[in-house]
Amino acid sequence: MEGLISLALTRRDIRAMKTSSAPSSQFKLAAFFSLLVSCLLIDPTAEAGQGFLASISPARLELKSEPGKVVRGALTIENMGREPANYLVRSSEWDYTEAGQSLFSDNLKNQSCRPWLRLERRKISVQPRAKRNFRYEFHVPAGTPAQECRLAVLIEGEDLGGVAQAGGGLALPVKGRMAVIIYLSVGNVKPALSFTGPVASGGSALRFANSGNATGRVVGLMRGKDAANNDFDVSVSKQPILPGQRRSLALAFSQPGTRKTATPTYPVTVSGDLFWQYGTIPVKTVLQQ
Amino acid sequence: MSYRLAWVIATGALAVALPAHAEEASDTVGLGMQYNISVNLDFEIDIPELLIFRVGSDGSVKDQIVFDVAQSPAPPTSDQSYNGQPLYGDGTVVAASNNGSLEVEVIANSGTAVITTSFDNTNGLSNGDGNFIPFDEIACESDNTGIPAPQLANVGTPPVTVTPNRHGGLVTEQVANWTYTYKNSQAVAAGTYVGIVTYTASVP
Numbered sequence: 429m430e431g432l433i434s435l436a437l438t439r440r441d442i443r444a445m446k447t448s449s450a451p452s453s454q455f456k457l458a459a460f461f462s463l464l465v466s467c468l469l470i471d472p473t474a475e476a477g478q479g480f481l482a483s484i485s486p487a488r489l490e491l492k493s494e495p496g497k498v499v500r501g502a503l504t505i506e507n508m509g510r511e512p513a514n515y516l517v518r519s520s521e522w523d524y525t526e527a528g529q530s531l532f533s534d535n536l537k538n539q540s541c542r543p544w545l546r547l548e549r550r551k552i553s554v555q556p557r558a559k560r561n562f563r564y565e566f567h568v569p570a571g572t573p574a575q576e577c578r579l580a581v582l583i584e585g586e587d588l589g590g591v592a593q594a595g596g597g598l599a600l601p602v603k604g605r606m607a608v609i610i611y612l613s614v615g616n617v618k619p620a621l622s623f624t625g626p627v628a629s630g631g632s633a634l635r636f637a638n639s640g641n642a643t644g645r646v647v648g649l650m651r652g653k654d655a656a657n658n659d660f661d662v663s664v665s666k667q668p669i670l671p672g673q674r675r676s677l678a679l680a681f682s683q684p685g686t687r688k689t690a691t692p693t694y695p696v697t698v699s700g701d702l703f704w705q706y707g708t709i710p711v712k713t714v715l716q717q
Numbered sequence: 718m719s720y721r722l723a724w725v726i727a728t729g730a731l732a733v734a735l736p737a738h739a740e741e742a743s744d745t746v747g748l749g750m751q752y753n754i755s756v757n758l759d760f761e762i763d764i765p766e767l768l769i770f771r772v773g774s775d776g777s778v779k780d781q782i783v784f785d786v787a788q789s790p791a792p793p794t795s796d797q798s799y800n801g802q803p804l805y806g807d808g809t810v811v812a813a814s815n816n817g818s819l820e821v822e823v824i825a826n827s828g829t830a831v832i833t834t835s836f837d838n839t840n841g842l843s844n845g846d847g848n849f850i851p852f853d854e855i856a857c858e859s860d861n862t863g864i865p866a867p868q869l870a871n872v873g874t875p876p877v878t879v880t881p882n883r884h885g886g887l888v889t890e891q892v893a894n895w896t897y898t899y900k901n902s903q904a905v906a907a908g909t910y911v912g913i914v915t916y917t918a919s920v921p
Contacts (some may be wrong), residue, residue, distance in 0.1 A: 457788055460895035479774030479819075487827050487920040504765075509775030524921050529876050531831045532917065544735070580919065598842055599911045600782040600855060602819060604772030607919035663885050664829040668921055680886020687885035 480585050480604025481509045482554075489610040496570035497522065501606060502561045505583060507554035514586035515552045517562065519545050522580035522609060526673050532580060532607065541577035541612060544568055551586065568611055574615030576642040579609040611643050611668075619644025621669060621704045623711055631694055631717045632679040636709075638669040645669065650700030650711060652681060654692035659684050662698050679715075764828035770918040771892075773819040783815035784899040806904035810856075813897050821864055821894040821916075828920045830889055834867040834874040837913040841871055844908030852912060854900045861893035869914065879918075901907045 483506045493499045507513045519542045521533040524624040536542060548563040564581070584605040620640035627633040638644050645666050652660035661684050679698070683690045694717035702709045773780030823830050841849035852869040860865035863880040881889045 440730075478771060479780045481769075481771040481775040481822075483767050483769040485765045485767040487766050487825060508769065511775070521892070528831065528878060530831050530917070530919055530921060532835070565818070570920075582917070584915070597786045597814070597909060598784040598850065598855075599909065600784075600842070600897065601911070601913045602773055602780050602782060603913060603915045604770055605915055605917040606768060606770050607917050609919055609921045661885065663887060665881075665886070678886075680881065682885040687883075687887075689885070 446607055448604050451577055479509075482507055482513070482515070482585075482604075482606065482607050483581070484583055484608055484645050487608060489608060489612075489613045491610065492565065493566060493568045493573040493612060493614055495614060497568055499566040499568070499612070500563065502563045503581070504559050504561050505552060505554060506559040510556050512553065512555050515554065515583050516586050517547055517550055517552060517581060518632075519547070520576055520580045520607070522607070522709070523651070524578075524668065524670055526675060528667075530607070532582070539575075539577075540579070541566075541568075541659050542579050544612075546579075547578070547581070568612075568614055572614050572662060574617050574641075576611060576613045576617050578643070578670075579610050580613075581610065586593050601658065608696050613642055617642040618706055619671070619704065621646060621707070621709060622644075623702070624674065626713050628677050629716065631696070632681070633676040634664065634679065634698075634711065634713070635636055635674060635676050636669050637674045638671055641671050643668045643670050644704050646677065646702040646704050648700065648702040650698050652692060652696050652698045652706075654694065654696045656693045658690075660690055660692055660696075661685070662700070664702060764826065766920075767825070768827075768830065768911075768918060768920050769822070769824035771820065771822035772916055773816070773821075780816055780819060781817075782813050782817060782819070782897050784811050785814040785909055786811055786899065786901065806902060808900070808902045808908055811899040811901050815901075817898070818894045818896040820892065821895055823864060823889055823918060824891075825879070825881075825889040825920050826887070830879040830918055830920050831876050832864075832867065832879065833876045833915065833917045833919070834869065835915045836871070837915075841873050842910035842912035844906065844910045846906070848906045848908060850903065850905055850910050850912075852914075854903060856898045856900055858896050858898075859893045860896070861891060863891040864893040866893075866895045867916070 442567065482683070485504045486504055489501065491499050491501070505515060521535065521537050521540060521542065523531045525531065544566050546565045546567065552560055552562055555558050562685050584603065587603075619638050619642045620635050621644045624637050626633045627635060636646060645668055646664055647666060648664065650662040650664070652662040660681045663680045663682070665679075667675060667677055669675045681690045681692050682688055694715060696715040697713075698715060699712040702711055762872050794895050795882055795885075823832070835853060841851040851871050853871070855869050857866040857869060863882055865877045867874050879889050880893050881887060
């Protein structure tokens, strides 16, 4: 940044030189020193660990395909910052543990479908307050057995240099990155979701299990009545339930008919129907704090 | 009144009068039936699924947290040099001398956002000479429980879930300041230690 500032000064000097028909010797001397100072201040490591401010849309892809087919689409990245930015785009293995840990890995795992993914470009330059689309394609090989594959597309700022050294201490450059999680269903795969009860403690979560072979989600609005006889609308987190997993989904309480957050008094009775892609899950349970 | 203004008024009056005349004509010519014409006006609002993520500045300045540990130790209180206490690594917390606090912002409308943490070196911050300071020597606190600060550790830094706080828990708009300090609980070899932290936001 220091280098950029001093470079701007030099350009201003150059503009001044161009508009002046006969630059004085004093001005030439000042311009020379300005140029010299700017060269000294341009540090190739100065941009390391720069901040990150961007948006990606869609934030998640849930795709369906068949063996031998191609799925196409596009992602839109917006640079919400005040400086031009270069973004690097690449695929990554992704897994989501029952504990809620998102695991990313560059190492190609067995049966990975990352080789099916083709990205339009690996590097995208976006002007400030501007958007750019980049396309993707999944080429599903013929003969691929029915399965759901999961992966991520990572978008991160380009690292413009090494790490600037601190003067005898610790330096902690911090980087931001976004991951678009992709679920690609090939052939006839389905989730099979069931409600297994409330969490043992902690109150505001329900547990679900998925015995199918594809990721599922539940949605819906339930009714709640707390110990003080207050009514609530109760919505459930849209977090994914991966095949073979059990997951606790957080509940959110709001005043009936509104979306204003409310806090219940435990115990709370919750009832209603939740929906997933292929069915309905009736829920009637009591939440304990 | 100019000719143009008169023409505009006359045209407008004609436009108002014509439908009334048509309705009257249909009533007399037809069989006394009332014609009801309904026009649907459908609204469609397309809200795209998106994820907005900010870490630190917006890219115009570098975000490197720096701790200057090269400070003078407290003077000894007896004839014995420093009372046998270590000069460094005595647990005196060191605030960052540069960028000690970073702004973090998450906006998401398609599910619960999760932030995971990774490092360039799972041994810790390195001085390039084979010595390391584990990342858990860096403490981080958030001023907003909606975006808890990840507690750094060389391996297995727990993810943080960003609490959806809008529209009945379906939309997330959270901003926080994460403040970093150096715990200074280990006596380590001299050098400049560097370690890169990468925060990844996703909506699984």
